[in-house]
Each structure stands twice: as C-alpha cells, then as structure tokens.
Amino acid sequence: MSAIGNGTNIFWHECPVGKSERQKLLDQKGCVVWITGLSGSGKSTLACSLSRELHAKGKLSYVLDGDNLRHGLNKDLGFKFEDRTENIRRVGEVAKLFADAGLICIASLISPYRKDRDACRAMLPDLSFIEASTVYMNMPLELCEERDAKGLYKLARAKKIKGFTGIDDPYEPPLNCEIELSLQDGVCPPPGTMSGRVVTYLEEKGFLEDK
Ligand SMILES: Nc1ncnc2c1ncn2[C@@H]1O[C@H](COP(=O)(O)OS(=O)(=O)O)[C@@H](OP(=O)(O)O)[C@H]1O
Numbered sequence: 001m002s003a004i005g006n007g008t009n010i011f012w013h014e015c016p017v018g019k020s021e022r023q024k025l026l027d028q029k030g031c032v033v034w035i036t037g038l039s040g041s042g043k044s045t046l047a048c049s050l051s052r053e054l055h056a057k058g059k060l061s062y063v064l065d066g067d068n069l070r071h072g073l074n075k076d077l078g079f080k081f082e083d084r085t086e087n088i089r090r091v092g093e094v095a096k097l098f099a100d101a102g103l104i105c106i107a108s109l110i111s112p113y114r115k116d117r118d119a120c121r122a123m124l125p126d127l128s129f130i131e132a133s134t135v136y137m138n139m140p141l142e143l144c145e146e147r148d149a150k151g152l153y154k155l156a157r158a159k160k161i162k163g164f165t166g167i168d169d170p171y172e173p174p175l176n177c178e179i180e181l182s183l184q185d186g187v188c189p190p191p192g193t194m195s196g197r198v199v200t201y202l203e204e205k206g207f208l209e210d211k
C-alpha cells in the first residue's frame, strides 16, 4: 500500500491481478473511444454500431451514453456549464475504470467544451497508460435539427428549453481528434461505414489484440 494525495490519509491498494492479466484474458487492450458531437449528430447510433461490430469480432466493449447515464449516475446534474463539466469528469473517471478493466469503452456524450474533453484525455494516460481516441461527429447543425429525433431542437427554438447546445449554448469542435466523421458529398454515411472506420483505427493501433 502506498500513500497518495496530500496528507488526506488515502491509500492506493495494488491487486495482484492487474490490467495486463485482464488484457491477456480478453486478448485486447483496454482503451477509451470518446465520441463527441451535437445532439442528433449520430453519437449513440455510432456507439451501438461500433459495439455490435466489436462484439461480432469477439471483442468486449461497453457503451457509456450521456443520455443513459443521466438516468442514474448523473441524475443530479443539469445542463449548465458547471454541471456539464462535472458530467464529463465523472464519465471520464468511469471510462478510465472500464479501460483499466481491459474493455474497449465507448463514451458517447455531447461534451461541448474543449477544456473538459482535454481534462479527460489528460486524466487517462497519466494514471494507467490508457489511450483515448476522440471521434468527432462533424455533422451540420441543420442536419441535426432536421432529424430532431427527440423534438428538443423544436422546443429550444421555441425557447421552451434554455441553454440547448448549438442553439443558445456553445459547442467547441475538437482541434486534436483522431477521427473526424463528416458528410460525404453532402450525404451522411451509413452507421456501419462510420463504425468500420473506427474499427480499422483500433486494429491499426493494436487495440484488438494483446501483443
Ligand atoms: N440543454 C440541453 N443541451 C443539450 N442536450 C440536452 C439538453 N437538454 C436535454 N438534452 C438531452 O441530453 C443529452 C445530452 O447529454 P450529455 O450528457 O451527452 O450532455 S453533455 O455532454 O453534458 O453536454 C442529449 O442527448 P443526445 O441527443 O444523445 O446528444 C439531449 O437528448
């Protein structure tokens, strides 16, 4: 046991079965795929398609979806600046645990602020050698608004929801993402094409084997 922190009497307990043993068992490397983009840009759809594709390849993944986590872990948080920051921080910490467990953790959240995404990225490699890959769903606001799968853009335009991302709240696009998914000749590629790109990236980086 070793003491950590600054005199707060908190200790770190090492376990003999560690990340490398778990990775060996699963024949994959734990990592985080962080999907960011506007509401309606297709984050959840991509996360599910990616998880299905990985499952078919015998690879263990788990999806942390912003909307879903707000039903439980983050049910005390709203959408003001500080709440979004705390939301992203918590999900970053949970994603780190999943990746340390050896899983391919797919986090799918609007995560609109660059500083919050950067804080998550910085949190990951430092503590447990986990690598984070940011996937930016670069879909135009007009397309997301046209889809309006949950009717929230309509409510935001009618000012019945305040602080809606892309309408009267900011979205800061990543400056350093590993994968950017955007329209091709003005058309949104099918989910399988997009998840295929992420799988190829994970394969190329060696995450889908433990060598
Ligand atoms: N004000 C406001 N702004 C943006 N989104 C809103 C808002 N109010 C509710 N919703 C719904 O919450 C979902 C986004 O949750 P996230 O946890 O991903 O948001 S964030 O990362 O903390 O910004 C988002 O889901 P997705 O459409 O899947 O992105 C919306 O359904």
Ligand SMILES: Nc1ncnc2c1ncn2[C@@H]1O[C@H](COP(=O)(O)OP(=O)(O)O)[C@@H](O)[C@H]1O
Residues within 6 Å of the ligand: 037, 038, 039, 040, 041, 042, 043, 044, 045, 046, 147, 149, 188, 189, 190, 191
């Ligand atoms: N690649 C795609 N092509 C066509 N429609 C899509 C695609 N991805 C998502 N959609 C549709 O767009 C809407 C929003 O997708 P969703 O995954 O819920 O986005 P988000 O999680 O970013 O809010 C849904 O109706 C979904 O079926």
